[in-house]
Amino acid sequence: MPAHTPASDPSPASATRALRVALLGCGVVGTQVARALLEHADDLAARAGAPLELVGVAVRDVTKPRDGVGTVIPADLLTEDAEVLVDEADLVVEVMGGIEPARTLIRRAIDGGASVVTANKALLAEQGPSLFEAADAAGVDLSFEAAVAGAIPIVRPVRESLAGDHVRRVLGIVNGTTNYVLDQMATHGLELAQAVKEAQELGYAEADPTADVEGLDAAAKAAILASLAFHTRVSIGQVAREGITSVTADDVAWAARTGHVVKLLAIAEQTDEGVSVRVHPALVPLDHPLAAVRGAFNAVFVEADGAGSLMFYGQGAGGRPTASAVLGDLVSAARDKLVGGKGPHESAYASLPVLPADAAVTRYQVRMVVADRPGVLAQVAGVLADHGVSIDTVRQTAGEPPADATGTGTASLLLTTHAAREASLAATVAALDGLEPVREITSVLRVEGV
Amino acid sequence: MPAHTPASDPSPASATRALRVALLGCGVVGTQVARALLEHADDLAARAGAPLELVGVAVRDVTKPRDGVGTVIPADLLTEDAEVLVDEADLVVEVMGGIEPARTLIRRAIDGGASVVTANKALLAEQGPSLFEAADAAGVDLSFEAAVAGAIPIVRPVRESLAGDHVRRVLGIVNGTTNYVLDQMATHGLELAQAVKEAQELGYAEADPTADVEGLDAAAKAAILASLAFHTRVSIGQVAREGITSVTADDVAWAARTGHVVKLLAIAEQTDEGVSVRVHPALVPLDHPLAAVRGAFNAVFVEADGAGSLMFYGQGAGGRPTASAVLGDLVSAARDKLVGGKGPHESAYASLPVLPADAAVTRYQVRMVVADRPGVLAQVAGVLADHGVSIDTVRQTAGEPPADATGTGTASLLLTTHAAREASLAATVAALDGLEPVREITSVLRVEGV
Numbered sequence: 007m008p009a010h011t012p013a014s015d016p017s018p019a020s021a022t023r024a025l026r027v028a029l030l031g032c033g034v035v036g037t038q039v040a041r042a043l044l045e046h047a048d049d050l051a052a053r054a055g056a057p058l059e060l061v062g063v064a065v066r067d068v069t070k071p072r073d074g075v076g077t078v079i080p081a082d083l084l085t086e087d088a089e090v091l092v093d094e095a096d097l098v099v100e101v102m103g104g105i106e107p108a109r110t111l112i113r114r115a116i117d118g119g120a121s122v123v124t125a126n127k128a129l130l131a132e133q134g135p136s137l138f139e140a141a142d143a144a145g146v147d148l149s150f151e152a153a154v155a156g157a158i159p160i161v162r163p164v165r166e167s168l169a170g171d172h173v174r175r176v177l178g179i180v181n182g183t184t185n186y187v188l189d190q191m192a193t194h195g196l197e198l199a200q201a202v203k204e205a206q207e208l209g210y211a212e213a214d215p216t217a218d219v220e221g222l223d224a225a226a227k228a229a230i231l232a233s234l235a236f237h238t239r240v241s242i243g244q245v246a247r248e249g250i251t252s253v254t255a256d257d258v259a260w261a262a263r264t265g266h267v268v269k270l271l272a273i274a275e276q277t278d279e280g281v282s283v284r285v286h287p288a289l290v291p292l293d294h295p296l297a298a299v300r301g302a303f304n305a306v307f308v309e310a311d312g313a314g315s316l317m318f319y320g321q322g323a324g325g326r327p328t329a330s331a332v333l334g335d336l337v338s339a340a341r342d343k344l345v346g347g348k349g350p351h352e353s354a355y356a357s358l359p360v361l362p363a364d365a366a367v368t369r370y371q372v373r374m375v376v377a378d379r380p381g382v383l384a385q386v387a388g389v390l391a392d393h394g395v396s397i398d399t400v401r402q403t404a405g406e407p408p409a410d411a412t413g414t415g416t417a418s419l420l421l422t423t424h425a426a427r428e429a430s431l432a433a434t435v436a437a438l439d440g441l442e443p444v445r446e447i448t449s450v451l452r453v454e455g456v
Numbered sequence: 457m458p459a460h461t462p463a464s465d466p467s468p469a470s471a472t473r474a475l476r477v478a479l480l481g482c483g484v485v486g487t488q489v490a491r492a493l494l495e496h497a498d499d500l501a502a503r504a505g506a507p508l509e510l511v512g513v514a515v516r517d518v519t520k521p522r523d524g525v526g527t528v529i530p531a532d533l534l535t536e537d538a539e540v541l542v543d544e545a546d547l548v549v550e551v552m553g554g555i556e557p558a559r560t561l562i563r564r565a566i567d568g569g570a571s572v573v574t575a576n577k578a579l580l581a582e583q584g585p586s587l588f589e590a591a592d593a594a595g596v597d598l599s600f601e602a603a604v605a606g607a608i609p610i611v612r613p614v615r616e617s618l619a620g621d622h623v624r625r626v627l628g629i630v631n632g633t634t635n636y637v638l639d640q641m642a643t644h645g646l647e648l649a650q651a652v653k654e655a656q657e658l659g660y661a662e663a664d665p666t667a668d669v670e671g672l673d674a675a676a677k678a679a680i681l682a683s684l685a686f687h688t689r690v691s692i693g694q695v696a697r698e699g700i701t702s703v704t705a706d707d708v709a710w711a712a713r714t715g716h717v718v719k720l721l722a723i724a725e726q727t728d729e730g731v732s733v734r735v736h737p738a739l740v741p742l743d744h745p746l747a748a749v750r751g752a753f754n755a756v757f758v759e760a761d762g763a764g765s766l767m768f769y770g771q772g773a774g775g776r777p778t779a780s781a782v783l784g785d786l787v788s789a790a791r792d793k794l795v796g797g798k799g800p801h802e803s804a805y806a807s808l809p810v811l812p813a814d815a816a817v818t819r820y821q822v823r824m825v826v827a828d829r830p831g832v833l834a835q836v837a838g839v840l841a842d843h844g845v846s847i848d849t850v851r852q853t854a855g856e857p858p859a860d861a862t863g864t865g866t867a868s869l870l871l872t873t874h875a876a877r878e879a880s881l882a883a884t885v886a887a888l889d890g891l892e893p894v895r896e897i898t899s900v901l902r903v904e905g906v
Contacts, residue, residue, distance in 0.1 A: 038762070042620060052687070052805040053619045151617060157763035159609070159617030167601060167609030169503045170492060170783020237502070295769060298748050312492070312780030313607035313770060319745060320766035330762030333620020338800075347797040350788075355502040 024057035025340050028095035028120075030064045030088055030111055031102030034325030035125060035152070037074045039099055039332050044078065050333070054340035061095060064088035064102075064111075093118055097339055099332060100124040101152075109133055116140045116148065121339040121348070123332055125152035131226035131242035134233065138352035147348050149335035154227045155180050155304045157327030158320040159334070164234045164308065165350055172311040173235040175275040177455060180227040182302035182322045183218035184250050184270040186210045188287075189300050191258045192267055198253060210302050220249035221285040224272045231306070232274035232283040237356035240274075246284035246363030246428075253287050257449050260373060261289050264401075264420070267297045271454055280359035282366045288454040289371055296455055307455070364429035369398070369453040371422050372435065375405055377443035378417040385441060386419065393434040395426040416445055422453065472506035475790050478545035478570075479513045480538055480561055481552030484775030485575060485602070486513065487524045489549055489782050494528065500783070504790035511545060514538035514552075514561075543568055547789055549782060550574040551602075559583055566590045566598065571789040571798070573782055575602035581676035581692035584683065588802035597798050599785035604677045605630050605754045607777030608770040609784070614684045614758065615800055622761040623685040625725040627905060630677040632752035632772045633668035634700050634720040636660045638737075639750050641708045642717055648703060660752050670699035671735040674722045681756070682724035682733040687806035690724075696734035696813030703737050707899050710823060711739050714851075714870070717747045721904055730809035732816045738904040739821055746905060757905070814879035819848070819903040821872050822885065825855055827893035828867040835891060836869065843884040845876040866895055872903065 027043060029036055043050065043060040051057040060083065065072075068084045075081055085091055088111055092098055098115040100122060102108050108129050115122050117140065124130070130137070130153055141148035151161045155178065164173065179185050183205060190201040202219065205211035217223045225245040232240040250270050261268045266289035274283045290297045295317045299305040304322025309315055321327040342348050376382045383400065390397055405416035423431070431450070438444050477493060479486055493500065493510040501507040510533060515522075518534045525531055535541055538561055542548055548565040550572060552558050558579050565572050567590065574580070580587070580603055591598035601611045605628065614623065629635050633655060640651040652669065655661035667673045675695040682690040700720050711718045716739035724733045740747045745767045749755040754772025759765055771777040792798050826832045833850065840847055855866035873881070881900070888894050 042762070046620075046622070049622070049806075050620060053803060055801075157760075158766060159613035162612060162617050163609035166788055167612050167781065167784040169787035170500060170785075171780040172496070172499070295748070298745070310607075310780060312488070312776045312783070314774075314777055316608060316768075316770035318766075318768055321764045324764075326762045327764055330621040330760060331617065333762070334617040335620075337619035338616055341800060342797075345795075345797040347792075347795040350791060351505075353503060356499075 022056035022344065024059040025054070025096040025343060026061045026094060027058050027097045027099065027336070028062055028064065028091045029060060030098065030100045030108070032063050032065045032072055032075070032084070033101065035101040035328045035332065036063065037072070037079065038325045038329035039101065040079045041074065042329060042333055050337060054337045055344050056340060058097070058336065058340055062091040064091050089114065092120065095120050096343055097336060098122045099336060100126055101332065103128070105129055105132065109137070112137060113140060116144050116146055119144060119146060121147040121343055123149045123335040123339055125150070125328055125332055127153040127223070127226040127230060131229040134230070134241070135239050142351050145348055147339040147342050149339055149349065150230070151335050152328045152331035154230050155306055155318070156320070156322040156324065157330045158304055158306065158318050158322065159331070160231070160306045160318050161234060163318065164231070168308070168310055168313065171313050173276070173308060174311060175309040176231050176235050176273070176306060177296060178227065178231060178272040178306040179269055179296060179299050179304050180272045180306065180322060181218055181224045181270060182304055183211045183215065184224070185299065185304070186302040187219070188250065188253070188258070188268050188270065191253070191255055192262065195255055195259065197255045198250065219251055221247045221270060224270060224285045228272035228274055228283050228285050231272065232281055233354070235274055236276055236281050236358055237353045238281055238358040238360065239354045240281065240283050240360055244283060244360045246286070246366065248286040250287050254449070257451060260420070264289070264371070265292050266290060266453070267292060268451070269296060273454065276358065277361070277367065279365065280361045282361045284363065284366055286452060288452045290455045294455040364427070364432065366428045367425050368428070369423055369425050369456065370431050371420065371451050371453055373418065373420050373448040374438065375416050375445040375448060376419050377445065378405060378415040379443070382443045383419070385443060386421070386438065389437045389441060390421070390423070390434055393430050393437065395430050395434050396424045398422045398424050472794065474507035474509040475504070475546040475793060476511045476544060477508050477547045477549060477786070478511055478541045480548065480550045480558070482513050482515045482522055482525070482534070483551065485551040485778045485782065487522070487529065488775045488779035489551065490529045491524065492779060492783055500787060504787045505794050506790060508547070508786065508790055512541040514541050539564060542570065545570050546793055547786060548572045549786060550576060551782065553578070555579055555582065562587060563590060566594050566596055569594060569596060571597035571599070571793055573599045573785040573789055575600070575778055575782055577603040577673070577676040577680060581679040584680070584691070585689050592801050595798055597789040597792050599789055599799065600680070601785050602778045602781035604680050605756055605768070606770070606772040606774065607780045608754055608756065608768050608772065609781070610681070610756045610768050611684060613768065614681070618758070618760055618763065621763050623726070623758060624761060625759040626681050626685050626723070626756060627746060628677065628681060628722040628756040629719055629746060629749050629754050630722045630756065630772060631668055631674045631720060632754055633661045633665065634674070635749065635754070636752040637669070638700065638703070638708070638718050638720065641703070641705055642712065645705055645709065647705045648700065669701055671697045671720060674720060674735045678722035678724060678733050678735050681722065682731055683804070685724055686726055686731050686808055687803045688731055688808040688810065689804045690731065690733050690810055694733060694810045696736070696816065698736040700737050704899070707901060710870070714739070714821070715742050716740060716903070717742060718901070719746060723904065726808065727811070727817065729815065730811045732811045734813065734816055736902060738902045740905045744905040814877070814882065816878045817875050818878070819873055819875050819906065820881050821870065821901050821903055823868065823870050823898040824888065825866050825895040825898060826869050827895065828855060828865040829893070832893045833869070835893060836871070836888065839887045839891060840871070840873070840884055843880050843887065845880050845884050846874045848872045848874050
């Protein structure tokens with residue numbers, strides 16, 4: 007396989023042996039990584055300390071036509087034999103996605119002494135611990151900045167910049183598709199289905215939007231962020247998850263009326279009992295920095311004892327942004343390789359308990375339709391008190407008038423609670439639902455970022 | 457000098473030799489660094505890979521009463537002999553500030569083989585190159601995350617996360633005092649002097665606010681950011697600088713009327729000709745993420761070819777936030793020390809020309825009072841055309857009526873230009889000022905972030 011080295015003469019001082027880079031996958035991200043390695047070879051060599059030589063691109067089918075192949079990427083770099091490619095590489099970039107064969111190839115690379123850069127959040131959220139152990143044992147880097155929030159540097163800041171601090175909470179808008187959908191609902195009053203359809207037409211959502219709207223993508227990222235922030239291994243199975251499928255135009259409109267915006271948040275927080283990791287739609291106050299994150303942008307808000315509030319904002323997806331994160335990791339892995347070292351080990355020393363979903367503590371906004379007659383609010387308040395949930399604010403608005411002179415009309419009741427346990431709130435809602443004057447529990451939304 | 461090692465038993469696996477940490481300076485930042493080293497020794501040891509042992513704190517006068525000394529920090533850790541302290545350290549934290557003796561002590565530490573963490577922006581912006589060369593020669597780290605934007609991780613993201621990308625522009629709100637002052641002017645309609653006085657009373661501004669309001673502090677940070685972003689050495693003397701002292705309540709009110717907010721920006725951008733680095737007040741459109749940065753918060757907005765737009769937001773000053781950044785660097789330097797390596801070298805390989813102030817290219821908003829009679833706008837527009845400056849928008853509003861029946865009244869004219877060279881704009885403004893119907897050039901403000 008011919009090597010495509012940088013065009014310019016390396017100066018004598020920098021005439022280090024080139025590092026051999028294998029690329030696994032040639033989709034939108036892989037193509038941009040290959041393009042940068044070929045077109046910006048001189049800059050990358052100067053920054054890494056040695057030329058980064060793209061020795062091959064593994065694909066499933068070399069005959070499939072691909073944008074950029076034959077023009078930007080020489081066709082003879084493509085190969086179907088990923089194993090041979092991995093075996094001859096110093097650095098392996100995995101951007102094929104999915105669990106297999108990605109896992110086996112990454113493991114092969116690590117065991118063979120290559121450092122690995124991956125954008126594969128699903129794999130890390132499922133198989134991270136065994137891969138990190140293998141990387142530590144082999145003394146190689148396993149880097150994954152691109153797996154969380156695309157181009158936004160968040161893995162490195164949390165792992166390195168905050169290494170001397172104590173992170174309390176991470177709140178992230180880490181899925182651009184759902185943020186775009188919720189933003190369109192807020193801006194144009196659309197129902198969810200319409201907004202998803204529009205996002206699909208614009209390429210912001212996939213034909214099957216399940217992984218996004220059900221919060222699976224965000225849950226994988228939440229697991230990774232929680233692991234980093236709390237030095238504790240968290241797998242995707244431990245993340246409490248609720249997608250945006252039950253969010254209505256009415257919820258979004260009510261959010262605005264009460265000074266909030268609905269966002270799908272990935273939340274990781276440390277309490278006295280352990281670590282709570284969850285993904286769900288939440289009401290975010292309009293004056294919180296996350297409320298201003300519009301369209302398909304991502305942002306991660308971090309609260310730490312020393313640093314206070316930090317926010318990292320940028321593009322969470324797309325070929326070029328994701329490739330930027332991959333290349334940053336690749337340059338770091340190359341530097342480490344050249345000095346024979348490796349970057350920070352995966353740190354799971356704290357091993358905090360990961361709490362079950364119903365142990366999460368947050369505030370809630372409950373909307374319901376009740377019979378419009380005296381004493382109903384007292385009954386409702388009594389149910390909350392019985393469950394140890396205290397009320398912050400109550401807002402009652404007129405609903406439907408009585409159907410006839412002897413009947414009872416309805417009113418809308420909007421309750422905001424103080425922080426309460428998920429379990430207590432669930433029991434409260436069940437009890438309210440069984441209360442005679444309660445006609446309907448219209449919505450229950452968590453309030454975060456306060 | 458007694459050593460204060462972590463209280464708990466290190467497990468056999470982590471029974472690495474402790475790294476000896478010398479702290480130079482015991483002000484608000486130094487006290488917080490010492491506190492963390494003493495109170496969170498176990499966490500820091502787990503993250504660094506070895507205990508970090510605070511072996512001493514150098515101060516000018518050990519007899520001076522200090523908060524925390526004698527309680528949090530054992531008094532016997534204090535010493536006036538900084539040189540002896542430096543000589544016995546593996547890691548030196550410099551938080552004393554100022555050029556000397558900080559420079560000599562840092563140099564002594566480096567030459568003796570210690571890695572150095574500093575928060576000293578003034579020193580780096582002036583003496584950075586010689587110190588980085590010395591650190592590279594000695595194979596030690598010289599880290600400075602705390603020198604720019606306090607707790608916000610920005611040095612590491614720009615240097616490492618974006619190492620595979622091409623940064624085009626950096627726009628930073630990097631001085632909390634001036635941001636607080638401008639925010640108060642915008643929110644409460646205050647004049648600058650009132651807002652500064654209030655900031656002083658609240659501790660956001662120093663008794664002598666010169667370094668802040670004249671943009672000196674921001675200029676040092678601009679030089680550091682430009683050096684990192686463009687792999688080019690930029691010193692503070694090369695930064696074009698204008699403070700906020702000429703910004704009036706009227707400017708701020710007009711900004712709001714035209715959909716902008718006035719911010720003091722540190723700007724570093726690459727053009728075809730080189731690198732432009734400058735600090736000046738600027739009109740930022742309200743829908744730009746930097747416009748929402750309120751109070752004393754800092755934020756750095758980065759535009760890169762691959763990553764697109766990124767923003768990093770947080771607290772830019774204060775003892776605990778700055779200490780958080782110092783400790784992050786300290787843990788990284790310790791990890792590097794343990795493997796006998798060092799982090800990324802200072803990278804100045806690109807060595808781009810740093811452009812003079814008048815080569816900057818930006819948009820302008822010019823407000824002026826003109827005679828209210830036909831033909832004036834044509835004359836004004838003619839002056840701009842003669843200087844090759846093209847007009848984007850014009851807004852004319854009624855001014856004073858004529859003083860008597862034979863006189864001419866005045867009107868206010870607000871021009872927004874397309875991007876133009878600073879030199880062309882300066883010549884244009886001079887020519888306008890000499891134009892008969894122009895009574896006054898009320899203000900000239902640059903427009904950034906579009």
